[in-house]
Amino acid sequence: MKIDIILAGVGGQGILSIASIIGYAALKKGLHLKQAEVHGMSQRGGDVQSHFRLADHEIASDLIPQGQADLIISVEPMESLRYLPWLSSKGWLITNDQPFINIPNYPAPEVLSAELNKLPNKVVINADKIAKELGSARSANMVILGAASPFIEIDFKDIENAVSEVFARKGEEIVNTNLACLRAGREFAQQNK
Template identity: 65%
Template sequence: MKNDIILAGVGGQGILSIAAIIGYAAVQSNLYLKQAEVHGMSQRGGDVQSHLRLSSKEISSDLIPFGKADMIISVEPMESLRYLPYLSENGWLITNTEPFVNIPDYPPLQKVMDEIKKCPRHVAFDAGKVAEELGSKKAANVVILGAASPFLDIPFSLLEDAVSFLFGKKGEDLVNMNLDALRAGRELANEQMH
């Protein structure tokens, strides 16, 4: 078993939380894991990515080779396209469609969507809206993780456990809201896949 995942977004959008949830679940599954993060200057509103690798065998490189990623999980639509050279032929692109505009030359959203749709295997929806309906827009990253969950070789219940554990300190309400976000994302992905 091997899952090579590129996590993409803009500094501050919570991709490291996604990585932490998957990472916790992977450790519970006794999988090998490597996860390369970006710290420092780029975190200030710049594009950020994380290479997350899970495997039942020892993992060599901290970086995923080009053309070998099984999926790109992105919390921002334009950022999902930045890492296309990493995606394998049969890879999935799972992305939020709500743009994060902090640059003057952000392209028209429709054109970004057209590019995303060119990708033969993709799941794309407005995760911010879904999260907002559930109680907090900040849970958009967990919604996207839910949407990626059908493609992960980790039992869904372990992802739920990880969410409960990692948000546990912040109180029961927040745990339940994030669990709802995770499940809502998964349902939407299942709908789009069929």
């Protein structure tokens, strides 16, 4: 068993919080894990990605080979497309549909959604709206993680536990909001995949 995930977004959007939850759950299961991150210059509003690899055997490379990623999980729609060379033909793309526009030549919304629609396996979700409705706009990342959860071979219960433990020090209310966001994202993916 192996799961290779490209996490994508813009520097400062906090893609690593998604990674830390999956990582926490995976370590509890005794899985092997490698996670290559981007630090430095690109963190200043540039495109950032993380290669996140899980397996029940030893993992060789820190980088996922092109054409072999099982999932792209993106918190920004245009950024999700930047990593298509890595996605395997059977892989799924899970992305937020809310753009982060900090460049003058950002594509028009209809052009962007047309590109996303061309993909056979995708979940495109308005994570910001769902998170806001559930009381925490800052938890959009948990909605996206929830939407990706049906494609990750880890029991959902274990992912829920990881969310509870990672957010535990922030208090019960924040834990519950994040769990609600996680579940809402999962439900959306199950209905729309």
